[in-house]
Amino acid sequence: MPRIDADLKLDFKDVLLRPKRSSLKSRAEVDLERTFTFRNSKQTYSGIPIIVANMDTVGTFEMAVVMSQHSMFTAIHKHYTLDDWKLFAANHPECLQHVAVSSGSGKNDLEKMSSILEAVPQVKFICLDVANGYSEHFVEFVKLVRAKFPEHTIMAGNVVTGEMVEELILSGADIIKVGVGPGSVCTTRTKTGVGYPQLSAVIECADSAHGLKGHIISDGGCTCPGDVAKAFGAGADFVMLGGMFSGHTECAGEVIERNGQKLKLFYGMSSETAMKKHSGGVAEYRASEGKTVEVPYKGDVENTILDILGGLRSTCTYVGAAKLKELSRRATFIRVTQQHNTVFSSPPSSGAGRGSRSSSWLKATPFAPVTWSLRGSPGSRGPEAGPSLDLRSELSCPGSQTSLLKLTLGAVFFFLSFSFSFFLFFFLKKTVSLEYNAIK
Structure with a gap:
């Protein structure tokens, strides 16, 4: 019989972190580096635990070079050749401690990964990256890789429930x-109906x-730096980002x-674009589970990194955490119905690139656009004058048009009601007068 888990599950958008008393005098005092010793490989790693996703648009060697300069990590996508890896290793040996080789669970994937790790x-x-980590x-593939590479640290997924996290760790994975x-x-989620709100998944x-x-x-x-912080606050040891690192040089x-x-x-790695590029198209027995988008060009990734950090x-x-390690212990989440004030929000522009750290993370569309006017002239922008509402833009919003229509219909209804009442009054008055005269 189907069953329903009635416990409410939450996403990053459903909560905020509650502020707490802090002894820190400056943001500069915060230590973002972590040191981990992994359960199965026994290896130790130190760095800032943010990882670029192993997608072929963002998990590139070029990205790894910049990320490693900040002691951050890159999961290199699996479509680079052995020669590509050899060239990267020769030119950037300092980056190799901050990268991972990615692989699927097929025989050819294992052979290619083995040749790269040997070279x-x-x-x-x-x-080890598959869409469904529950199979x-x-x-069995995780067990095989662990046996073949006993001293390598293995990331494996994806899953969203505790019992499968335990299964993969006991099978040899270090990071799930x-x-x-x-x-x-x-x-x-839309193609299959399967998923789990991310905040609750991370906590559990x-x-x-x-x-x-x-x-x-x-x-x-994660859609903004605040979501990254919430993920760490929920107990994540690492946070992997794709979309936030997209659109860069x-x-x-x-x-x-x-x-x-x-x-x-x-684009997603299960999108039609990716499957056409790497597999010759979407197989008849499966559906595309990703989409392709065009994102504004943001320039060098350096500015985005600094913004996140x-x-x-x-x-x-x-929250009073002197180290990133302390964030989950200091975190208290509160349920909310609104994350941020959207009055002055505007769609993100492509100009948030070089020299800019004010990238628009949340693509919110304002209800009534507000323009800055210089000396009261509508449409001109400038910080010297106060904000003023551009009524023409306001009335062009769908919500404002609906309100205007309701107002107009209300006025018409009122006028007709008043006219009918006025006519009825005089009609009754005339009728009563005639009857009175007849009786008289």
């Missing part, structure tokens, strides 16, 4: 990727993993210019 022995991380085949369907270009999976001295990655669902693909705007292509440091100062 580049400095790489000590493996990312018995995947569990948590997330089914939360990604910005993932359509698994972290509890299961830490009980076995394992670790987890919150993979997907270091991403794969050419810059597209359309209508004066610079764009870059970003700055946001994390601010979070720690708000």
